[in-house]
Amino acid sequence: MGIISRGFGGRRRESVPGLPPGQYLTHDFPVLSAGPTPRIPLDRWSFTIATETGEKKSWNWAEFTALESADVTVDIHCVTKWSKLGTTWRGVSLDTLLADVETAADYTMVHSFGGYTTNVPMEDLLDGKAWIAYKFDGEDLEPEHGGPARMLIPHLYFWKSAKWVNGLSLMNDDEPGFWEAAGYHMYGDPWLEQRYQGD
Amino acid sequence: MARAALPGRLTWRAATLVGERWETPSARTLVLDVPDWPGHLPGQHVDVRLTAPDGYSAQRSYSIASAWADNATDKTVELTVQRLDDGEVSPYLTDTLEIGDQIELRGPVGGWFVWRPAQEKPVLLLAGGSGVVPLMAMIRARGAAKGKQPFRLIYSVRTPEDACYAQELSRRVRDDPGLDVHFVHTRVTPRKRIDVATINSYGWPADFTPDCYVCGPTTFVEAAADILVALGHDPKRIRTERFGGTS
Amino acid sequence: MNPLDGNAMAGDLRELFTVDVTAARYTCAGCGHAEAVGALVLWGQDMGRVGRCPHCEDVVLRVVNAPDRVFLDLHGSVRLELPLAGS
Numbered sequence: 001m002g003i004i005s006r007g008f009g010g011r012r013r014e015s016v017p018g019l020p021p022g023q024y025l026t027h028d029f030p031v032l033s034a035g036p037t038p039r040i041p042l043d044r045w046s047f048t049i050a051t052e053t054g055e056k057k058s059w060n061w062a063e064f065t066a067l068e069s070a071d072v073t074v075d076i077h078c079v080t081k082w083s084k085l086g087t088t089w090r091g092v093s094l095d096t097l098l099a100d101v102e103t104a105a106d107y108t109m110v111h112s113f114g115g116y117t118t119n120v121p122m123e124d125l126l127d128g129k130a131w132i133a134y135k136f137d138g139e140d141l142e143p144e145h146g147g148p149a150r151m152l153i154p155h156l157y158f159w160k161s162a163k164w165v166n167g168l169s170l171m172n173d174d175e176p177g178f179w180e181a182a183g184y185h186m187y188g189d190p191w192l193e194q195r196y197q198g199d
Numbered sequence: 200m201a202r203a204a205l206p207g208r209l210t211w212r213a214a215t216l217v218g219e220r221w222e223t224p225s226a227r228t229l230v231l232d233v234p235d236w237p238g239h240l241p242g243q244h245v246d247v248r249l250t251a252p253d254g255y256s257a258q259r260s261y262s263i264a265s266a267w268a269d270n271a272t273d274k275t276v277e278l279t280v281q282r283l284d285d286g287e288v289s290p291y292l293t294d295t296l297e298i299g300d301q302i303e304l305r306g307p308v309g310g311w312f313v314w315r316p317a318q319e320k321p322v323l324l325l326a327g328g329s330g331v332v333p334l335m336a337m338i339r340a341r342g343a344a345k346g347k348q349p350f351r352l353i354y355s356v357r358t359p360e361d362a363c364y365a366q367e368l369s370r371r372v373r374d375d376p377g378l379d380v381h382f383v384h385t386r387v388t389p390r391k392r393i394d395v396a397t398i399n400s401y402g403w404p405a406d407f408t409p410d411c412y413v414c415g416p417t418t419f420v421e422a423a424a425d426i427l428v429a430l431g432h433d434p435k436r437i438r439t440e441r442f443g444g445t446s
Numbered sequence: 447m448n449p450l451d452g453n454a455m456a457g458d459l460r461e462l463f464t465v466d467v468t469a470a471r472y473t474c475a476g477c478g479h480a481e482a483v484g485a486l487v488l489w490g491q492d493m494g495r496v497g498r499c500p501h502c503e504d505v506v507l508r509v510v511n512a513p514d515r516v517f518l519d520l521h522g523s524v525r526l527e528l529p530l531a532g533s
């Protein structure tokens with residue numbers, strides 16, 4: 001660690017008990033982007049699940065938003081060390097989306113408009129652990145926060161909750177996504193501080 | 200972390216604030232004493248790192264505003280920092296840092312967006328807002344070297360009050376032969392934008408094969424670079440630096 | 447959020463290499479465009495630095511800084527041409 005800069009506090013942050021190790025509490029909602037924000041008209045939006053055998057299942061926006069939705073309140077943890085507590089979302093559970101999909105795949109790759117990808121084990125998407133969210137705090141999800149719809153997997157670091165999702169491919173073997181290929185952890189459990197490969 | 204300082208590799212140095220001045224109501228020049236500073240080229244920048252008592256740190260890049268002369272007695276390094284009100288680092292540098300305080304500095308870095316006094320071509324500098332900083336370093340270096348290369352600066356800024364270095368620029372236009380400066384005011388009626396006519400009138404013809412340096416916000420840089428290409432300038436002679444969200 | 451450009455990567459890269467990589471020319475694996483690393487459009491400052499080709503927006507170069515390691519991913523670049531010091 002370098003010299004301390006007198007009077008420098010940085011962004012308002014609190015170390016509170018109960019957070020994953022190394023995390024600070026934030027009250028705003030920082031935006032992280034690895035590329036330009038895609039603007040996706042709802043009439044061109046779709047979400048496609050492709051199985052390991054090549055079968056595909058798609059929903060357009062009307063079909064997707066007609067699915068049973070859930071209101072969830074969760075804590076989110078970004079690998080850049082901010083955590084935000086009690087965030088409220090509305091979305092479709094991955095249990096609902098995967099209910100009629102024939103698969104034996106153990107791994108998945110989440111795909112986004114703009115080319116972003118992130119890998120998530122299948123079991124982390126099931127049993128009420130993951131949603132595709134399209135409302136945040138009662139409002140339509142803003143493009144900079146991933147709208148029209150983003151993944152929400154709150155038990156993993158937030159880079160796994162891909163913004164601007166448009167698909168999920170199911171895989172027999174694990175493969176790295178965008179940040180995982182550049183050194184981030186393949187799984188990303190905030191409670192085990194799995195930030196980088198080898199952590 | 201104990202990182203061995205290998206020769207040729209860059210490490211962080213402590214810099215002490217030894218002087219300061221306001222260029223505009225929201226832009227402050229920091230005069231820094233950096234022991235063993237190796238010197239720099241105009242257009243290069245430094246990374247600044249601030250560390251809070253609990254170990255939290257934030258890092259940003261800033262262009263160097265001053266010119267460096269190996270034989271000069273003044274061995275300080277100057278940065279001009281534009282305050283962004285919702286920023287994390289810039290308000291600290293403009294409003295909190297006091298004479299005698301230390302920050303960490305890594306540099307100089309960057310070898311692409313630089314002007315070397317040995318370059319013989321005419322130079323066209325296009326500045327948007329605080330993007331003027333590295334271009335000012337080039338003007339100062341030319342002045343210090345008594346360079347004969349014709350220099351033209353087109354400086355797009357909201358109002359005259361938002362222009363950095365205004366007095367020094369008018370003095371240099373008078374005293375540095377071959378330097379011209381033209382301002383474009385984007386928030387003074389009639390509002391102007393940098394456009395084909397402006398660059399055509401106040402820049403250099405493409406036939407002169409000038410070296411062009413464009414620095415400013417992304418939208419400015421893209422617009423200005425597109426105009427230069429449309430006017431026939433060789434893209435290889437256009438160097439750009441985006442002054443994005445350095446908060 | 448506004449992107450910066452490859453020039454802002456100079457410090458991180460200079461900590462790794464003894465030459466200035468921003469003056470190197472990359473050749474984009476996506477579109478074949480060749481330009482200085484300094485001209486890359488730079489995104490994603492907080493998790494890591496993502497340099498995209500200004501021509502096709504593909505990712506050319508990524509730098510991720512862990513506390514004890516640096517990851518440099520160049521798979522979007524078919525090659526880097528590095529000027530040697532003094533030339």
Ligand SMILES: [Zn+2]
Pocket residue numbers: 474475476477478479499500501502503504
């Ligand atoms: Zn390309």
